[in-house]
Amino acid sequence: MNPIEVEIEKINDAVLEMIELVKAQLSRSRDSFMNSDEELAHQIIHTETRVNSLELTIDKYCENTIARFSPVATDLRFVVSMLKINSDLERIGDYAESIADYVLNINHKLEKTLMDNVRTDEMFNLAIEMLELIADAYATDNSKKMKKLFAKDKVLNQINKEKSQVIAEYVLANPSTIHDCLYLHSTIKKLERVGDHAKNIAENYIFYSDAKVLKHKK
Template identity: 40%
Template sequence: MIYIEKELENLKKEVLEMWDLVNSQLNRAGESLISLDKDLAKEVVYREKRVNAFELKIDSDCEDIIGLYNPVALDLRFTLAMMKINNNLERIADFCEGIARFVIDYPEINIEAELFEKTGIKEMLQIIKDMMNKAELALIEEKSSLAVDLFEMDNRVDELNRNAVPIIAEYLQQFPERAVECLNLISIIRRMERIGDHCNNMAEEIVFYLDAKVLKHADKLLK
């Protein structure tokens, strides 16, 4: 094995470790949101520093590979894809921290479980978890067909995001004293929608690496 191949292998291992860390953050943030578990939310906030440090390490390794080995073709696409995936993972972790901070600051009174169901928060949370897992599997198995599946999943997340606002607005008309909580809830739903967008971005990078297709700003259904 030539040296650059070893470096690329180590880079992939690091990105997958970062992925697992962010996946853990998402699972913990989601669980803390549904159960309003402040202690679990505090764990997410505490672990955010580790995510940030990992992102800087991977970025530095990508820059070293490009600077020292001048990769071309597949190796260059892989390195660029890993750098962008790393950045998207860090942004996902940021949104997880935001969800956790909402739980920590949440009033002791709870929004009715019925509103969680009506707004589709639980469904949205499950979809973005599935998107994270499927995208990681696509990278591990190097199957662009798995990555492409995320585009339709993201469409459903977008739909849930759009539908949630009028549902919360109607609830707010009935319970105006819950205005702050409802506004925060809209913010949380928006964060989950953005996590879906970043999963979508990572799927695009996997397709770019494997198939040399640039899907950004393109109609993915035509690719």
């Protein structure tokens, strides 16, 4: 293997690890949130330091590759894309941690009707499916699969759009649940942001893989 390929391989492995780690964090944040599992919430918060440290490692690998090898063509697109994907993944990790924080603050299970009305489970599942798609497409080097997640992001956006009305109606009918409702509102918002970051990841991956710029194009 030529020296730059060794560096590219290191970045590739680390990003793959980051995707799996963040996917697991988000998946646990769903379980923790849906079941008010505080033990799991603590684990998520604890694991966040691993996400942060892996982000720094990937940054370091990318900087090293740029400094020492002046990558061009596919290598250049790879390094530039991975730097951005890394930062999107780290943000998704942050959201998983924030949701775990909410679980600890709420301190009890939310009303099932409230969660169902807002389509909370569906929102979590869609966000996790987006990360599963990323993991699969990345590991198999398949940009077509990556494109599948754009449709999921649209559903996430729709649920997010409807949430305020649904939650407002619920609060009017059940004023004592105002705190729960605010936390749920924020959680849905976080998941919508997860979708945006996942979409960025797909766009950046496609830039690397197909040399196409999809960003800001309708």
